[in-house]
Amino acid sequence: MSNFYFCLERLKEAFYTLPSVTPKYAAKLASDFIKLPPESRKKLLEELREAEGSIRVCSVCGNYSSEEICDICSDKERNAAIICVVEEVMDVSSVEEAGFNGKYHILGGRIDPLNKILPENLNIDGLFKRLEGGAVEEVILATNLNRKGIATARYIYNEIARRFANVKISHPAHGLSEGSEIIYVNAHTLKEALDGRRSFE
Ligand SMILES: [Zn+2]
Structure with missing residues (x-):
């Protein structure tokens, strides 16, 4: 194989590391x-090098940030x-558009034992550490309303109920249909769901 084709193969493999890219799309x-x-x-x-240099993960919430602590976590207002x-960083933008003015915690995925994603592989312990501080009164579980998202919310609910009895736990189920993914819910519906949130049971 010539050096160029070797290089091309490596380039395809590099693009294929992006989760939404199929082998065919990587070749394209x-x-x-x-x-x-x-x-x-x-x-x-x-541009890629520049972006790489400024991507950090907020040490408090798990959001992407260019600083040690992200803008939302450091916002005193x-x-x-x-x-x-929420499950993913992209979900934050949806909840922001719905006008939410609290803080966030990003799990970095959902519990999925078949794909070897267990609670310890997600940013869940970081949430419990924040609750240990005692300043948090309510946790809204805005994971997706599909099987994995609901199971993840259930796990977190059980742990918080067991360890932090004073923390209220709610979810934005009102007006959202089964299977809803936070990223695709329009801002108006999500706002209503957040305003009319119910306690998680
Ligand atoms: Zn943060």
């Missing part, structure tokens, strides 16, 4: 990249007594 991306004018290729690489727990 590799081909697009090669066809770009040298200047554009260079620019793209510079927000209500620190309410934490909204």
Whole structure:
């Protein structure tokens, strides 16, 4: 195999590491990249390098940030007594659009034993550490309303109920249908669901 084809294969493999990219799409991306004018290729690489240098994970909530603590966690104007727990970083934007003004905790996924994702593989302990501080009055479990999301919420609910009896636990089920994924729910519906949140049972 010539050096170029070896390089092409590695490029495909590199694109394939992105979770939403299929092998076929990875090949297309590799081909697009090669066809770009040298200047554009260079620019793209510079952007990637720049982004890589500024991606950090907030040590409090697990959100992406360019600082040790993200803007939301360090914002004194927000209500620190309410934490909204979501599965993924992208869910934060949906809840923000719905006008939520508390704090967040991002799990980084959902419990999925068949794919070897157990509670200890998610940012769940970090949530309990925050509750140990005693300043949090309510936790909203805004995981997706599908089987894995509900099981994840159930696990967290059980642990909080057992360890932090004073913390109220709610979920934005009102108006959301079964199977709803937070990222796809429109801001108005999500706002109503958050306003009309019920206690998790
Ligand atoms: Zn944060």
